[in-house]
Every structure is written in C-alpha cells, then in structure tokens.
Amino acid sequence: MSRQNCWICKMCRDKSKRLPSNITLEEVLQWGQSFEKLMATKYGPVVYAAYLKMEHSDENIKFWMACETYKKIASRRSRISRAKKLYKIYIQPQSPREINIDSSTRETIIRNIQEPTQTCFEEAQRIVYTHMERDSYPRFLKSEMYQKLLKTIQPNNNS
Numbered sequence: 001m002s003r004q005n006c007w008i009c010k011m012c013r014d015k016s017k018r019l020p021s022n023i024t025l026e027e028v029l030q031w032g033q034s035f036e037k038l039m040a041t042k043y044g045p046v047v048y049a050a051y052l053k054m055e056h057s058d059e060n061i062k063f064w065m066a067c068e069t070y071k072k073i074a075s076r077r078s079r080i081s082r083a084k085k086l087y088k089i090y091i092q093p094q095s096p097r098e099i100n101i102d103s104s105t106r107e108t109i110i111r112n113i114q115e116p117t118q119t120c121f122e123e124a125q126r127i128v129y130t131h132m133e134r135d136s137y138p139r140f141l142k143s144e145m146y147q148k149l150l151k152t153i154q155p156n157n158n159s
Helices: 007-013 025-031 037-039 042-053 059-070 075-091 104-110 122-142 145-153
Strands: none
Touching: 025 037, 025 042, 025 145, 037 042, 037 059, 037 122, 042 059, 042 122, 042 145, 059 075, 059 122, 104 122, 122 145
C-alpha cells in the first residue's frame, strides 16, 4: 500500500475526500477503546498499518498479519516454505524488516524452523503485539491521521 494509493492518506491530505461508506463511526471509536479492539475490527489493522507505514515502522504489523495468515496454512509443505520466508524477512538478524525480539525467542524459532508448526512464531507474534500496544498505539490515537478520521466520520461534522 503506497502513500500515493492509500485512501486513508488521501483522505487525510484532502478534506474533500470521503471515507468508504462501509467504515463506521462505531468502528473508529472502538479503536480508541483498546488496542485489542483496534486489531479485532475490519478496518482497524489496515488503518493502523497505514499509520505505521507513514511512521516508517510497519514491520511489526506486517509480521503480525503474516503470522495470522501463516497459522491458517494446513499443508506441511506450504508451512515449511512460508516459515522460511518469514524467518528470512522478519527474524534473521539484519533482515530487511527485522523485528525486535529477544535472542532466546529468535533461537527457538531457528530450532523449530526445520519442522515448523502452526504455532512456531506465536511467541514472536506476542512480543510484537505487545510492542505495538505499548509503543505505537498510543501515538496512533494522538496522531493527526486518527484525529482526522474521527472528525471526518462524525455525522455532519457537528456531533
């Protein structure tokens, strides 16, 4: 999702742009209640990812989303292939989108990657989730992006 193509970014830059009609005030307000609610809604993770991309720190949300997809892989062969790809992109030291995890979690993943289970990235995913919840989520709620979304979606902008 590039900044040029992101409907959220366009909406934030251009006040005449409207949000998609299927995003509701109720959903946007839920995002402010807790990080868990933000991540559980339909558009929350997408909007949050756009915010993190603007902050140049979207590796955590991308890894978290990739893990959610990974957990659903039923085929052993596909799981092995995907696990190695996730390792190369997010876990391997000096990788392009290296996430911040402790060395023991990294070592456990390295040991388990030869025969990866659906849960082999679970601890790393939990760590990343906690980083997002404690670090970037509070900034997101204060961000111009979130504040503009709230103002834009208010009925008639006067409630």
